[in-house]
Amino acid sequence: MTSGTDTEAAPETPAEIPHFRFFELEVLRTRRLGHSFLRITFGGADLAGFRSGGCDQSLSLFLPPAGREHTVLPSTGEDTWFGDWRGMPDEERPVMRSYTVREQRRTAAGVDEVDIDFVLHGSSSPASAWAGRAVTGRRIMAIGPAVAENKSVRFQPPAGTDAFLLYADETALPAAAAILDRLPAGTPVRAWFEVPHEDDRLYLRAPDGADVTWVVREPGTGAERTDRVLEVLRAAERPAAGAPYAWIAGESATIRAVRRHFVQDCGVDRRSVRFTGYWRLGASEEELLAEAYAGRAPDEDPTAAL
Ligand SMILES: Cc1cc2nc3c(=O)[nH]c(=O)nc-3n(C[C@H](O)[C@H](O)[C@H](O)COP(=O)(O)OP(=O)(O)OC[C@H]3O[C@@H](n4cnc5c(N)ncnc54)[C@H](O)[C@@H]3O)c2cc1C
CATH class of the missing domain: 3.40.50.80 (Nucleotide-binding domain of ferredoxin-NADP reductase (FNR) module)
Incomplete structure (x- = not known):
């Protein structure tokens, strides 16, 4: 997500196209890769606008809280989602976690697919537990790349790297x-x-x-x-x-x-x-986020810093 407030009606130039936007991802299938890894392949009509640039490009997933099948967010507007999400009762608020876009592809049948590889490290951690139980048809939300070279690609070797x-x-x-x-x-x-x-x-x-x-x-x-x-x-x-x-x-x-x-x-x-x-060993992603954003306004969008 960009942090700007672009309210003008003028057509977007490439510089103004948001780096991130919300996508709905639907589980198509899962596959175990080795002992600790589970690959979840996501699809869904929304993926037509997903633009992965590869390398270490990351995205934020919103996973349903315990007892819910799908993720529901009160809003996905650039200026509203964070405050609305933070304002949800604890037991209803989807869990936000960072993951990597392992691969995006379009199949021969024209279906857009995205792979995310989850480490299964225990059933008491929300993302690991959700992945371990994922079945075809489950829907989650993500803030993902709307342009291939977005700010979440950290791998940026300088020219001349040997x-x-x-x-x-x-x-x-x-x-x-x-x-x-x-x-x-x-x-x-x-x-x-x-x-x-x-x-x-x-x-x-x-x-x-x-x-x-x-x-x-x-x-x-x-x-x-x-x-x-x-x-x-x-x-x-x-x-x-x-x-x-x-x-x-x-x-x-x-x-x-x-x-x-x-x-x-x-x-x-x-x-x-x-x-x-x-x-970090011993700390959940909420705890890390709380540390990173201590002192900032409560409705400030954390993904602006991605
Ligand atoms: C940019 C970025 C990209 C990432 N990409 C991926 C990815 O593609 N695949 C992936 O699996 N993870 C990835 N991660 C790491 C993932 O976000 C964390 O492991 C996250 O804590 C998992 O959430 P959780 O709900 O399972 O555990 P949390 O609720 O966040 O943590 C609960 C407990 O589990 C511990 N813990 C967290 N992760 C592990 C682990 N892997 N092994 C053992 N203990 C752990 C924590 O220290 C804490 O004590 C990425 C993180 C970042 C910042």
């Missing part, structure tokens, strides 16, 4: 996979992917030319997971490169440590490191 360094945990693996789909042939790629289970390596076959190390987490590990990742990174060889670009996403504490390693130990220019905490 190697890519990627680190992702399971929540960022869909984004890393979509980035790998788009990388130019011939540029070295060194990637580290941290997953909860051996079978999660099935999620992604190492693409041609990419040097991928899988870090399978010890069961039951908490904060010490970061030490193991750093141990693997420190022991690894990296491509000789003059202008590497690093993209790092996953659990917040690990992300900070990996970024520090790339900048301080490996000498990667800090301006060429794109890092995003996708979640």
Whole structure:
């Protein structure tokens, strides 16, 4: 969503086309990918206006509260939805969560489809639980891309990049996979992917030319997971490169440590490191949002900062 108040009747120029808008997504089918991942393929008439640019492009999903089948929002107007959504009684308010557009395509039959890959990490977390129960026909709402190159594509390597360094945990693996789909042939790629289970390596076959190390987490590990990742990174060889670009996403504490390693130990220019905490151990997305927006007006649209 854009935060501007564009009330003029003049036709939109490309610069004025909103980056985001609401879409209704309907579950078409689900498919298990490895141990921890469930791919949900969404369709629906609304998708004709969905414009994915790939890479790590994200969207906000609105999932029905407990006991409801479909998501219903009181309004989807750019200037009204946030206040209306926040004003709903707790037990009726849809749960907002961030996810990645793994792929958008139009089938031979002309049907628009969007894949989102959910990590199933437990039935007491709203998004993970919803995904685990999803069946054909369920409808949710999303704020998604209305233009391909919208502000939620964070992967922006500068011209002249001569190697890519990627680190992702399971929540960022869909984004890393979509980035790998788009990388130019011939540029070295060194990637580290941290997953909860051996079978999660099935999620992604190492693409041609990419040097991928899988870090399978010890069961039951908490904060010490970061030490193991750093141990693997420190022991690894990296491509000789003059202008590497690093993209790092996953659990917040690990992300900070990996970024520090790339900048301080490996000498990667800090301006060429794109890092995003996708979640934080022990905190729900509401808690993270509340921290990020502490002190802001209660009806300010959080997606304006996407
Ligand atoms: C830009 C962006 C893109 C993202 N893309 C994806 C994606 O494509 N697929 C995906 O699965 N996730 C993705 N995430 C992460 C996802 O938004 C979080 O994992 C989110 O917390 C899941 O919501 P929930 O309701 O299941 O758990 P919450 O209610 O938010 O959290 C409940 C508890 O579960 C813990 N928790 C959250 N996620 C995990 C996890 N994966 N493993 C173990 N514990 C966890 C929290 O620390 C908290 O203690 C993305 C996040 C961002 C910011």
